[in-house]
């Protein structure tokens with residue numbers, strides 16, 4: 461499992477380790493702090509989750525497909541066979557960039573600890589039988605199926621103060637793409653895995669998110685897919701005859717993200733150039749990833765304020781950052797509300813005042829990022 465975290469300013473992308481679905485995962489820990497609160501799921505979400513928890517292995521599969529098809533009015537996708545990939549999610553109507561595709565409360569959550577397998581087994585045993593059956597019907601890269609194997613194949617990162625990963629019933633059916641049209645986000649406040657459309661999507665298109673950080677070159681991605689997920693990726697990026705140009709762009713993206721995560725500086729020109737280059741590389745590479753883009757735009761905004769440049773210069777960047785973040789977390793997310801505040805009053809941002817910036821939220825993020833990366837690399841070793 462991987463998860464992305466852009467914590468220095470906005471959500472970042474960090475690989476995460478022992479379990480499996482590598483996800484492009486915007487930050488779940490609000491960089492504003494605050495205690496996560498667990499709310500009851502909205503009815504639609506509950507219905508979808510329940511819908512997916514029926515039936516035993518095969519029956520659950522068929523049932524979920526039929527049930528979801530019947531719910532097309534509410535759900536923008538259905539789960540069905542996708543050639544060469546097993547089951548997958550396919551759009552049953554057009555989706556607009558930034559639209560919520562699914563939110564799901566995970567029946568099993570994970571905290572990284574030596575006895576994690578025992579802990580997920582205990583949680584599993586307390587679940588209703590139908591949920592257990594739905595979970596055990598999920599794909600396992602190994603035979604015979606085990607809860608650990610299913611967790612390793614399907615778990616999704618949910619970095620937060622208290623959680624490292626989760627196992628969902630429906631989100632687990634979404635396949636991977638290196639040029640995804642959906643973006644995953646763990647909403648700690650709502651205790652939900654969420655997927656948002658990161659670009660406009662046409663009815664009939666498969667909905668995919670990225671299991672990996674976007675800046676890995678082709679051969680590294682291929683190796684991870686082979687070793688951890690036992691598949692060969694046939695997404696448009698992997699199907700290119702030559703991967704040189706793409707690899708170069710993705711490596712450079714990685715460098716830029718590392719620079720972003722070092723923090724902001726009063727060198728406004730360097731800050732805005734970095735953001736522009738990152739956004740352009742994303743465009744060239746077909747990476748819509750709005751949370752990723754939001755981090756770059758917010759970085760430029762902060763650098764301009766630190767350099768005491770006029771607010772009019774910083775405003776377009778905070779507009780962009782807010783709009784991008786909103787598309788990857790939803791309009792009501794607390795971080796989006798904060799950015800809306802800065803849109804209204806850019807000079808209320810700490811970088812614009814004479815007060816010392818509180819680097820405490822920046823430095824731990826860099827440490828976390830490095831730690832997570834090491835953890836991930838260890839997991840790959």
Ligand SMILES: C[S@@+](CC[C@H](N)C(=O)[O-])C[C@H]1O[C@@H](n2cnc3c(N)ncnc32)[C@H](O)[C@@H]1O
Pocket residue numbers: 481544545546547548598599601613614632633634635636637689690691692693694695
């Ligand atoms: C989290 S599951 C996704 C749902 C799965 N297809 C199913 O039938 O339940 C991950 C597995 O889906 C398949 N898969 C995901 N993305 C794929 C891709 N881009 N190409 C081929 N197979 C893929 C692989 O078998 C992988 O191990």
